[in-house]
Amino acid sequence: MIVECSGEQLVLSKERAVYWRREKMLIISDLHIGKSAHFRKSGIQVPHTVGLTDLQRLTSLVKEYLTEVLLVTGDMFHNNMNSDANAFLEWRSRYPVLKVVLVKGNHDALKNEDYEALGIEVHNKELLCAPFRFIHDKPREFDSYYNITGHVHPGVVIYGRARQQLKFPCFYFAEHCLVMPAFSVFTGLKIVKPEQGDRFYAITPEKVLKV
């Protein structure tokens, strides 16, 4: 699905990513690489296929869209370097030309040399790329830039007659910012309370749907 946002055309993919065509930029958020391994390290049994699935989805996205830049708006790495992160390193080496940019989130706490080794350009607070500001959590004050953020893992509930309801992850367009869905499948949802003028695009197994 293609939407207009601040005069730019954005493609919303059902794989929880945004493609900014003019910049050939694939935008994702909350990748949480290494989350499953981090859990395993603490004695909680999470299958490691979870992390691999995320990378496979990323691969097919990069192939599907002509991608020069992969931008992650925070929480790329869940905790620290571990076997999952190594799998990412291996993935990274297969795409040497791809530029990977990270705007740091609350989880991103790798050492600078680790990012360097992974070939990731890091922005500590935000990245301005008119008309957008890429930032992990929405800023306190708004200006002329439209913010593209993550952090929240937004979800939306669709209600029907006869008290039916369904829950999905979503792209959440508020007045001053777009909240991206969490990319990783090993993440939960926070149901967002809509305010006047908010737009929601629910991500169903088949497609992206305006609600």
Next chain:
Amino acid sequence: MEKSRSAKPAVLKKRTADKPLPLEKSSGYKQVMQWLKSGRKKPFKFQTDAWAYYAEGYSGLVNAPTGFGKTFSLFLAVVIDELNKRADPEHSNTVIKSPVPNLQQQIGKDLKEDFKDLAEDFNKKSGNTKKTTNRKKQDAGLKLIWITPLRSLAKDLARAMREVCEELQMDWTVGVRNGDTPQNEKLKQKKQMPEVLIITPESMHLLLAQKSTFNYFEHLQCIVADEWHELLGSKRGVMAELAISRIKGLLKAQHPERLLRIWGISATIGNIEQALDVLVPYEDVLKTIIKADIEKKIVIRSIMPDHIDMLPWAGHLGHKLAHKLLPIIYKSKTTLIFTNTRGQAELWYQTLLAKDENLAGLLAIHHGSIDHELRNWIEESIHTGALKAVVSTSSLDLGVDFKPVDTVVQIGSPKGVARFLQRAGRSGHSPHETSKIYFLPTHALELVEAAAIKEAARTQDIESREPVVMSFDVLIQYLVTLAVGDGFDDEQVFFEVKQTHAFRELLPQEWSWIMQFITTGGDSLTAYNEFSKVSKVDGLWKVESRQIALRHRLHIGTIVSDAMIKVKYLTGGFVGMVEESFVSKMKPGSNFTLAGRVLEFIMIKEMMVLVRKSKQKTAMSPSWMGGRISLTANLGAILRKKYNETLYKQHDDEELDFILPLFQRQAKVSHVPKDDEFLIELINTKDGYHFFAYPFEGRQVHEIMASLVAYRLGRLKPITFSIAMNDYGFELLSEQPIPLDEENIKSLFSPDDLSADIIASINATEMARRKFRDIACISGLVFQGYPGKYVANKHLQSSAALFFNVFSDYDKHNLLLRQAYDEAFYQQIEEPRLAAALHRIQASKVVIVKTDSYTPLCFPIKVDSLRDNMSSEELSQRIERMTAEAEKKNTRKKNDR
């Protein structure tokens, strides 16, 4: 007699009456009888029976009504045994003589010699050391473990036992160990275990999670599971089974000649023999059931409004009748008022105070979310008679003996006969007193339930408690518990676990899956190098990481609740706990009630809600999540009969006379189903098309039946329903007309192809997902945190639903996933009961009524807020239709403006 008994190893049998017992000649018996006599007490026959069987080495189950000294039937048995041993060390040998042949069979012949040596050794030693001072050194330590399901019971039990020990001049200490026990007390116990330890199943596991526990049980004589019927049907029962198996195993490994008796105390339940089998599954012990031949007198009375119109058709509060409660409270010494939920208790407390200000200071509120010091104070005040009435939830259901309580009130349906009788027994606690219970209906139809319960109480038609089996989550938790403690040998523990009732059917491959799950993190071929939990150290499986051990100890237990957060006054002092989700709705300055006080929310600090006393008189009560209890089959059947009797006036129940006008109203707008009829109501309103059916089988059966019928209707055309139910019937609601008529109704409720249709119809995934919530917590996948304790590691937060998805997608053979489905199928679906209900419906005359307004019968279902979805449409279709509807609504709204 000795001979015949030893020939049969494990038999259930009743003692043949009144033969003189060798026990009666023993000095311990005489001493205890002397003591009882001095207090002008005489033991009941079931008590002396229990003493006799105990003395002969039996394990078993005592079944007696409350208030007749169940505790003494076993505690004094242990005391007598101890006194006899002290008076005559030779005697101790003869007492354990009878089971010896069995032990030999079990352990093997060569042990016979060892045993003889040991016995001689023992005799020699005790011969030399008759003085009590030396005795202490030799066999001080745990003699008796007394398991109680509730912490609140422990204090009173300990008090009673200490009294006995003091008056009989025994130097035993009686200790309590549970979540409320202060840390220094626990440390003291660690240095020197008391002779008697009163403990909860959770604390037993915590004990096993400590280092070098194996020494504690060396001198253990007996484990008693008090209120066993309460534990039996839950995973806490499984915890008790496992802990007993371990203690028995530890003792056997060190002292194979010593006899460990296992006894239970249970109220009357439908499956008492099975209850014994679950508690004592071991073949190498003698066991028996001792049933008290005493009946407790109970008077049941319904509180009736002045007119039927004063009672609402639906609802669960019932406070319209509050004024009727006041005279009852004043007439009685102390009244316990039982409600079904904590929220309801808070509301009733406020309502009663608002009705009569004189009750201030004389009325208290007691439930599980109130701070335990406050609860202790309330319990103390009930004992001293300082309180006139206490509003409570199931937190006061069990055995504490409150002497001043002479009246009990039950608000709303208790859902089952056993629960009602248990609560009734809280009044008139001492023998031969009459228990008095008032039933206060919260909506009109509950009056019929009152009549039904009276009948069930009369005929002693009491429910069974199904024991929980194959709960892998509890087993996983238990194994990690052992690994956190001294570590375990997998072959030894497999052998022990396999002996328990809960894991009798455990397969070796399931065992090895579980072992892999806790050691390597999964059954997949990939080696998870970084996985760390349980690993082998010096031949034993242990947890090495201190952090993992700490986290595990914090969440031992099987009661899963939503994240709770403590409430504290700004000036100090805890009030209780509320759910985190409730707190998130609070703003500074907003008010809520807890423990009967109106509190003003100030802020959350360090995972604590800080409050001050509010100036307001009333405020909203927090809602605590909690399962809803379903009407039992027993009660359902009697209920149907009562419906019949009401209309034909073939009864002596004043409740049914009273409710007759409502039935006449129902008869006018629709129909009152007779015993051999099955009523269906089709009602069309602006909400959509409603389909109501009334099988009177309880919420749980209705849930499945509703899904089944929805599925079968869905085969006729793609259609989505939302489902609601209560204990009387269920509703299917759809936005499309429902393809249903006289022709197909019987086939919709047909018992043919039942299993296949159930599997296809119920949203098994959804049900399993719900069940998985507890499983994930118990097995340690999700750390729920402890009330008021900060979850230190935010990086490890996740939800059970997430794990459910992940396992479904990436680890299909996960046993915990299978358990979730099994629990959904066996506990939720109750297929035999469903089939029986469908057969009954087939034989009934179907009455279909079409109307355009809600009827008295359907109204309680309609307002029920717990709803489910059932759909035969494709997901994408549903989404499109729902969004289109929403769109339509929006455009309509715009046009309206």
